[in-house]
Amino acid sequence: xxxxxxxxxxxxxxxxxxxxxxxxxxxxxxxxxxxxxxxxxxxxxxxxxxxxxxxxxxxxxxxxxxxxxxxxxxxxxx
Amino acid sequence: xxxxxxxxxxxxxxxxxxxxxxxxxxxxxxxxxxxxxxxxxxxxxxxxxxxxxxxxxxxxxxxxxxxxxxxxxxxxxxxxxxxxxxxxxxxxxxxxxxxxxxxxxxxxxxxxxxxxxxxxxxxxxxxxxxxxxx
Numbered sequence: 001x002x003x004x005x006x007x008x009x010x011x012x013x014x015x016x017x018x019x020x021x022x023x024x025x026x027x028x029x030x031x032x033x034x035x036x037x038x039x040x041x042x043x044x045x046x047x048x049x050x051x052x053x054x055x056x057x058x059x060x061x062x063x064x065x066x067x068x069x070x071x072x073x074x075x076x077x078x
Numbered sequence: 079x080x081x082x083x084x085x086x087x088x089x090x091x092x093x094x095x096x097x098x099x100x101x102x103x104x105x106x107x108x109x110x111x112x113x114x115x116x117x118x119x120x121x122x123x124x125x126x127x128x129x130x131x132x133x134x135x136x137x138x139x140x141x142x143x144x145x146x147x148x149x150x151x152x153x154x155x156x157x158x159x160x161x162x163x164x165x166x167x168x169x170x171x172x173x174x175x176x177x178x179x180x181x182x183x184x185x186x187x188x189x190x191x192x193x194x195x196x197x198x199x200x201x202x203x204x205x206x207x208x209x210x211x212x
């Protein structure tokens with residue numbers, strides 16, 4: 001699942017998968033801005049059939065580690 | 079839904095007011111106002127035929143519209159006025175919209191509650207404002 005999350009993330013954001021790790025954040029990943037973050041949320045909701053709440057959307061915008069943790073939790077609780 | 083206003087992002091709100099008022103003939107309804115929730119400067123203007131434009135100047139990089147301004151700014155969102163706030167949000171979520179900002183008071187709009195959604199289909203931001211008196 002980690003691979004699927006990473007693959008979708010890099011496809012939307014437009015970076016190489018080797019350049020993505022838990023430390024990636026909007027501060028060090030130029031293409032991960034607030035608008036692309038919403039595009040990411042839309043892509044993950046549709047691809048994984050999950051609903052992401054506003055507070056989670058804000059939390060996920062801190063780091064890829066946060067982003068991944070929310071998606072993984074949603075998938076476990078689905 | 080009835081359009082309430084169009085949000086328009088500018089890098090300098092005074093210059094924006096000058097452009098819309100002095101060149102396009104808009105009437106300034108609300109002077110430059112700071113919105114601490116959105117961390118933006120706002121102003122509200124009305125065209126000759128009563129279309130409302132909300133000018134938005136991000137205060138810094140923490141403002142939600144900062145990235146949009148960095149990409150050139152301009153037309154940012156449509157704001158629709160609705161009578162049944164929660165029901166409208168619920169219906170829009172069912173129709174490919176993401177609620178990314180829960181209802182909060184908007185200082186420019188007399189503290190009426192507003193919420194922000196994102197359309198998955200056309201990747202645009204939609205604001206909802208509750209109709210006065212409800």
